[in-house]
Amino acid sequence: MESLLLNVLLILLFLLYLVAVEVGDMLYSVLILAAGNTTMAVVFYIMQAPDIALTQAAVGAGVSTVLLVNAINRTRRKE
Numbered sequence: 001m002e003s004l005l006l007n008v009l010l011i012l013l014f015l016l017y018l019v020a021v022e023v024g025d026m027l028y029s030v031l032i033l034a035a036g037n038t039t040m041a042v043v044f045y046i047m048q049a050p051d052i053a054l055t056q057a058a059v060g061a062g063v064s065t066v067l068l069v070n071a072i073n074r075t076r077r078k079e
Contacts, residue, residue, distance in 0.1 A: 006046055013039045030068045037061040 016036040023029045037060035044053035 002046065006043065009039055009043050009046070013043065026072050027069065030065060030072065033068075034061050034065040037064070 013036055016032055016039060020029045020032040020036065023032060037056060040060065041053045041057040044050075044056055
């Protein structure tokens with residue numbers, strides 16, 4: 001059962017990262033990457049690495065998302 005859940009999460013992770021590359025809007029791409037990083041944290045937790053999962057959630061989904069959204073908001077958009 002654990003192996004099935006892990007495989008589903010890895011497929012979801014692949015699809016999230018693929019969609020993040022294909023999305024035209026950078027802000028949506030960053031938000032999808034945050035979801036992918038959160039999924040990666042869950043994968044680490046299932047693999048019994050809670051310290052790495054916590055770090056991935058804090059840095060990957062937290063800090064990097066805030067920094068990227070801030071950088072996008074400071075740039076001008078061409079329409």
